[in-house]
Amino acid sequence: MLKEIVKTACAFLIFWPVLCTAEVKIAVIAPKSGEYQVWGNELIQGARIAIDEINHNGGVLGKKLELMSIDDACSDNLAVSTAEMLSIGLENKPSLVVGPYCSNAFETISKIYSRSKIFQIVPTTLNYQDADKGHGGMIKMVGFKEQASRDFFKVYNKHFAGRKTALVFDGETGGGFSVVQDEFRKYGKSSMLKQYNFNDYMDTDTLARAIVSAGEDVVVVVGRSKKIAKLIRDVVQLNENTVFFTSKYAVSDSFFEYAGDYLDSVYFVALPSFEDNPGFAETLVKLRLRGVELEGLNVYGYAAVKMWFELVEKAQTMQYDALAAVIGKGGFQTSWGVSFFNNGNVKEPVHYEFYQYKNGEYIPAGL
Helix, strand or coil: CHHHHHHHHHHHCCCCCHHHEEEEEEEEEEEECCHHHHHHHHHHHHHHHHHHHHCCCCECCEEEEEEEEHHHHHHHHHHHHHHHHHHHHCEEECCCEECCCCCCCCHHHHHHHHHCCCEEECCCCCCCCHHHHCCCCCCCCCCCCCCCHHHHHHHHHHHHHHEEEEEEEECCCCCCCCCCCHHHHCCCCCHHHEEEEEEHCCCCHHHHHHHHHHCCCCCEEEECHHHHHHHHHHHHCCCCCCCEEEEHHHHCCHHHHHHHCCCCCEEEEEEEHHHHHHHHHHHHHHHHCCCCCCCCHHHHHHHHHHHHHHHHHHHHHCCHHHHHHHHHHEEEEEEEECCEEEECCCCCCCCCCEEEEEEEEEECCCC
C-alpha cells in the first residue's frame, strides 16, 4: 500500500527526488566501525561521489541510484548474514555490491551473490586462493594481496640487499606479505630472512630484543595496529637504523599514538592512487572542477561504481548474465582506460606503492 502511495505522490510532486526516483540500489559492504572503519568509510565516500555524479547526469538507463552502506565490522558472520539478507529481500536487493573490504569469508559470500544474480565488484585486493575462484558476475579490480610481497622484494633488492630481515606476524602469516618468504627462497636469499610470531613472545619489548640481537635491521611486520606500533618503538629504541615495512591498511589512529616519534624509517605499503594514471587524468580534472578530491580508498569506491555503470551502458541492461558476458568478451573502456579481465581478475596486476607519514599525511617514498 505504501509503495502505491509513493508512486502516486511521485506522479504529481517533484519535491522528493530521492524517494521518487531512487530505483536502483548500490550496496557497499565495508567496516563503518572498529579498527578499520577509516578505510571502510573511504570506500563508501568514493562510491557516494560516483553515485551523485551518475544521478546528476541522468542516472543509469534513466533510473536513479541509491546508496546502501552496510557495516560488516570485518566480521565473517556479519558479512555472510549481510549477503544472505541482501539476496532474499525483493525491495532491498541491490543491483551491485561493492565489497566486501575484509575477505575472510569471501568464497561463501561470493557464492551467495552469484546464486542470487547480484553483480559484485571487489575494489581491494584478495588472497590468491580467493581471487582464483570466480563467478561470471564478479570483478576483482586490482589483483592479489600477494603482489605486495613481490613489490616489497624488488624494493629490498634495490635498496636493502644484504641486510638481514625479520618477518613478524600475528598468528598465521597474513595480509599482503604472506609470500615474502617465498620471494626470498626463490632468489636464494632464505638465509637473510627469519620469521617471528607475536604470540611466541611475552611482549613487544622481548620480541624487539630478539630481532635486534639477531642482527636484523629490516623488519616487515603485519598484525594488529597497536602491536605494530609498539614493536616499532621498542626496536628503534634499541637500534635506530632499523627500517620497517607494514601495510597502510593495518594501521589505525591508535597506531600513531603508540608509535609516537618513531616513524622516520617506517614505510607504508598501499594500493596506488590513480592520480598518476593517464587514463584517469580527465576524470580527476572534472571532479576537481566540482570541488571533489579523491584520495586513499575513495578512488577505489568511486572507480568500482563507475566501472559497473560503464558495463551497464555498454550492455544496455543491468541484467547479471548480460554484464557477465561483456566482461568475458575482452577489454572494455573504463574511467582510467581499457581494462581486461580473466575469471574476473584484472589481467595486469596493480603494483603496490610505498609511502611515508609526514606532517599528518602519506607521501610517496620514492623507492
